[in-house]
Amino acid sequence: MRSHLPIQHNIITNQSYPVNNGVSLSYASICRVNNDNIEPSHISQPVSSLHNGTFSLQSLCPYAEKDGVCEALETGRYCPYIHGDLCDLCEMPALHPTNEKQREQHRLECLHKHETECEEAFAIQRSEDKKCGVCLETVWDRDGDKRFGILENCDHIFCLECIRKWRASSNYEHKVVKACPECRVKSDFVTPTKYWPENEQAKQEVIKTYKENL
Ligand SMILES: [Zn+2]
Ligand SMILES: [Zn+2]
Ligand SMILES: [Zn+2]
Ligand SMILES: [Zn+2]
Incomplete structure (x- = not known):
């Protein structure tokens, strides 16, 4: 099916524009970044629509999607693609003017990406100092290693190297080195983490995930 697309293109537009099959997937692939939690059904819809014969007339301009502007339109030339409305989250012309499903899906994906980026920004703010x-x-x-070593039973902050060295030290008895160097509360476990957890619940999740992957 795909191999017929360039021909169809030329008939419809009556002009010879190169059809880049690699670019045709761009909108799905861009939005898939950081969106592991989006259900597969959300993603499979637009991809499958690429396989029907009217693809070339319904697709958003891949150049505008990639660069934010369609150079052909900007310079007064003809572009056979549809040009999307501006999405206020990503500020890209990514919203199909008539395809409600696509608009909704894009907004969902953009929102999710936005949230992920916000969470990461907070995590950095919380951890960097x-x-x-x-x-x-x-x-x-x-x-060297820039990770934290979280203790299970207190919230004192240590770098992973220091707390591991402390706990491996043979100069003191076992119950001393398994205790926090600051508050003396004993913890059985050190969990490495890049970001300092936001609260107790987040901390327990980090510990649980680490233990599960051991
Ligand atoms: Zn265009
Ligand atoms: Zn967007
Ligand atoms: Zn240290
Ligand atoms: Zn402590």
Whole structure:
């Protein structure tokens, strides 16, 4: 089916525009980034629509999707594709003017991406200035491993290297090194993490995920 598309294109537009089959998937592939939680059905709809014969007339301009503007239109030339409305989240012409399903799906995906980016920004803000209670260095600024080592039973902040070294130390008895160097509360476990968890619940989730993947 796909191999017929360039011919169809020329008949419909009566002009010879190159059809880039690689580009035709761009909208789905762009929006799939960071969207692991979107159900597969959301993604499969637009992809399957690429396989019907009217694809060339219904598709959003791949050039506008890639660069934000369609150069042909900008310079007064003809472009056979449909040009989308501006999405206020990603500020790209990504909303199909008549395909409600596509608009809704794009907004969902954009929203999800936006949320993920916001969460990450908060996680960075929360983590970047935290200092290790042993070496007193900012964990993210130190040389070597820049991860935290979370203790299960208290919230004192240590870099992974320091807390592991402390717990492996043979200079003290077992119950001393398995305790937090600051508050002496015993923890059986150290969990490495890049971001400092937001709260107790997030911390327990980080620990659980780490244990499950051991
Ligand atoms: Zn265009
Ligand atoms: Zn968008
Ligand atoms: Zn340290
Ligand atoms: Zn502690």
